[in-house]
Amino acid sequence: MALAVSPDLPVVPPSLGRRWLSRVNMSGPVPEHAPQLGACWPWDGRTNKRGYAVITVAGRPELLHRVLYPTIHGPIPDGWQVDHLCHHHELCQLGDACPHRACANPAHWYATTGRENNLRSGSPTAVNARKTHCWRGHPLNGGNLQMRADRPGHRECRTCRRIRRFVAEAEQMAAMGQMTLL
Ligand SMILES: [Zn+2]
Ligand SMILES: [Zn+2]
Ligand SMILES: [Zn+2]
Numbered sequence: 089m090a091l092a093v094s095p096d097l098p099v100v101p102p103s104l105g106r107r108w109l110s111r112v113n114m115s116g117p118v119p120e121h122a123p124q125l126g127a128c129w130p131w132d133g134r135t136n137k138r139g140y141a142v143i144t145v146a147g148r149p150e151l152l153h154r155v156l157y158p159t160i161h162g163p164i165p166d167g168w169q170v171d172h173l174c175h176h177h178e179l180c181q182l183g184d185a186c187p188h189r190a191c192a193n194p195a196h197w198y199a200t201t202g203r204e205n206n207l208r209s210g211s212p213t214a215v216n217a218r219k220t221h222c223w224r225g226h227p228l229n230g231g232n233l234q235m236r237a238d239r240p241g242h243r244e245c246r247t248c249r250r251i252r253r254f255v256a257e258a259e260q261m262a263a264m265g266q267m268t269l270l
Pocket of ligand 2: 174175176180181182187188189
């Protein structure tokens with residue numbers, strides 16, 4: 089069984105999924121500025137010089153979030169980069185020693201234009217970006233957009249909903265020691 093988030097996204101290759109989940113600690117600290125994110129998953133594997141989690145894919149070292157983001161969140165918009173929601177640009181000024189860079193919880197990843205510090209800020213660019221993208225950077229249109237019947241005007245991102253379910257399932261599997269199912 090392979091971890092698949094959605095039929096429209098590539099599956100997480102089983103060996104990659106296994107190596108990823110066997111090297112995370114799912115009971116890391118909960119970010120103080122955003123407790124709704126849940127616990128960080130500190131990476132117990134290799135990191136690069138700048139503190140980002142690295143995993144070997146086809147014999148080559150790759151950034152973990154770069155490899156897994158497209159399979160879990162969807163494509164990274166052109167020219168955007170992947171950043172960590174658990175990191176706070178003002179509260180955490182540790183630079184390359186920032187522990188969030190090695191956080192392997194996919195719910196803590198988001199795509200950003202990199203032009204502003206983050207999409208959740210009140211800057212005009214961020215406010216504009218939120219009209220077309222959710223706070224994690226997924227496009228709010230087409231099949232990814234869901235209008236909620238119970239809350240008129242409330243737009244919901246289907247990808248974010250899938251990520252919440254995916255993370256809950258991964259946590260459950262880890263708790264039950266069933267990582268071999270991947
Ligand atoms: Zn985190
Ligand atoms: Zn940080
Ligand atoms: Zn989203």
